[in-house]
């Protein structure tokens with residue numbers, strides 16, 4: 001019933017399960033038997049597999065169309081489980097684990113041999129995260145195994161923040177999606193590497209860098225690095241079909257956005273503006289979507305708005321860039337990848 005074959009397409013039938021106790025147990029059984037299950041976390045939906053089963057892990061790459069040298073984060077349901085997959089835990093990593101897990105942060109540590117190469121893309125390190133979502137924690141605990149999970153989107157598409165987003169991308173490719181409603185954080189976890197001399201930021205995300213630095217001191221941020229820091233950074237990301245333009249924060253930002261919007265509309269491209277409420281007043285008569293009041297609101301809504309632009313047939317999205325503080329850094333990172341260099 002759960003993994004039935006659709007005879008016409010020979011695809012797996014994808015079922016969306018409401019996250020009842022019973023369905024969480026059912027999905028946990030699917031995971032432990034080697035199947036893929038998409039599940040909610042506080043950041044984005046993940047596409048989970050038993051991290052200790054190389055055959056299941058390979059299915060993730062196939063379902064997403066993801067390059068297999070891009071390693072996966074291993075999700076655990078209790079901080080004690082870090083020791084099961086990490087060979088050692090430096091002091092600062094331990095502080096982050098004790099203070100911020102569960103939460104939207106991931107630590108990269110030396111791996112134990114038990115973690116298959118399929119998970120780490122052949123690296124000798126492993127990324128570990130304990131999500132805050134109660135549904136995710138129950139699912140992982142019930143499955144009895146660590147669960148590796150990338151975001152549950154097709155590779156290069158915006159990450160999914162609802163079960164419907166997952167369904168739109170992966171229908172026919174996975175047997176189950178556990179529906180936990182909308183994600184509260186909306187961007188992926190902040191990834192910190194503890195395997196070099198100094199802690200290094202590999203990906204800005206759902207936890208503010210400043211908050212982590214307050215606990216462990218300075219974290220190295222390599223900007224504009226030509227070499228991809230973590231394998232995931234070198235790939236195109238988060239792109240809707242619509243062209244995305246980003247107005248860098250600064251002088252006459254609203255004016256630049258309006259000019260770009262006018263130029264696009266005049267050349268026949270249906271265009272929508274995405275900005276914080278502080279700017280909406282500048283765009284009378286335009287199609288405008290609110291990104292909320294704060295950078296945190298913007299992060300929570302961004303991926304859903306990019307997907308909506310495709311659903312509603314827009315050819316272009318003109319987005320407000322933010323200052324690099326707090327969640328602004330994460331929003332700017334996602335915007336910059338989505339726009340592929342089209343800054344205005």
Ligand code: TXA
Pocket residue numbers: 041043044045046047070071072073106108120123125126127129131149150151152187188189190191202203229230231232233
């Ligand atoms: O919030 C999140 O982190 C979500 C949810 C589902 O937990 N997951 C997620 O996974 O964003 P994914 O696969 O889309 O992104 C994982 C990032 C990639 O950029 C990958 O290259 C990096 O983490 N990564 C994973 N393992 C690594 C390792 N051992 N060393 C360096 N980077 C690593």
Ligand code: MG
Pocket residue numbers: 150151159
């Ligand atoms: Mg991803």
